[in-house]
């Protein structure tokens with residue numbers, strides 16, 4: 020079959036590339052094209068189930084970037100959003116990094132750009148900048164230490180208590196960190212992810228009421244993290260049943276859990292890996308409409324096009340990559356980097 024005929028039927032629409040069904044023939048074609056290109060396929064936990072199933076590795080953004088750096092493959096195909104592919108490029112500058120659709124952005128990463136961060140730093144000289152990994156390469160390059168949702172508290176605690184901190188871009192993760200460290204000298208950027216912010220306390224309370232006995236896994240970026248803790252404090256959800264976890268932490272907890280039912284407050288793609296990790300548990304989304312449209316731009320058609328045409332390639336200029344790498348490496352030096360989104 021010629022390259023052109025493989026792409027017969029692929030259409031480029033505003034929502035992404037369409038026109039391909041993810042059947043067994045598609046999966047075989049993807050595997051063959053990846054082998055021909057010497058590419059390793061990485062898929063984020065929020066990807067479509069078919070993309071997760073065809074990938075070599077599935078995980079959170081930072082774990083995947085580290086797998087990419089350690090892989091022998093010369094080409095990395097990153098099925099996730101753009102900042103994640105950039106992070107893989109930052110950690111693997113000599114490798115070719117491809118994303119199946121470069122339009123797959125992130126509302127959280129877009130909530131602060133380099134110019135805004137430069138201005139915030141200028142207003143707060145002497146502050147240490149801590150950025151969640153959901154940021155662009157340019158923002159990471161202006162950052163002192165990166166963090167993930169599972170090590171954010173540890174990263175803040177590594178900074179002298181007297182040193183003021185600028186924390187970005189996620190206000191919910193920032194509030195979680197303020198609460199856990201008790202520090203009053205942390206300023207938090209008012210950014211948010213449209214998907215996580217859409218999972219709110221009312222919905223959570225209703226779900227908890229209608230699923231008595233279920234455990235609750237909450238990602239700290241969710242707008243509901245505060246409500247989950249509040250509900251626990253009020254005794255509406257028993258304290259020990261509420262777990263504030265990164266996506267990687269959710270998988271570890273699921274494998275060790277004896278719960279019959281778990282309510283999950285994060286992007287719905289996560290349910291696929293959780294159900295595979297612990298098939299005996301009934302996992303239910305707190306909000307089944309919490310789906311990231313950017314993540315879902317990595318369609319079966321987009322992946323085929325990427326492997327046939329070698330596009331879209333991710334570039335990060337050397338100076339930006341070196342500075343951004345410093346912020347990621349300082350995080351790794353503090354301790355276990357844990358997992359990101």
Ligand code: SF4
Nearest residue numbers: 125126127212214311
């Ligand atoms: S779920 Fe939110 S934070 Fe994650 S990629 Fe989508 S927009 Fe960004």
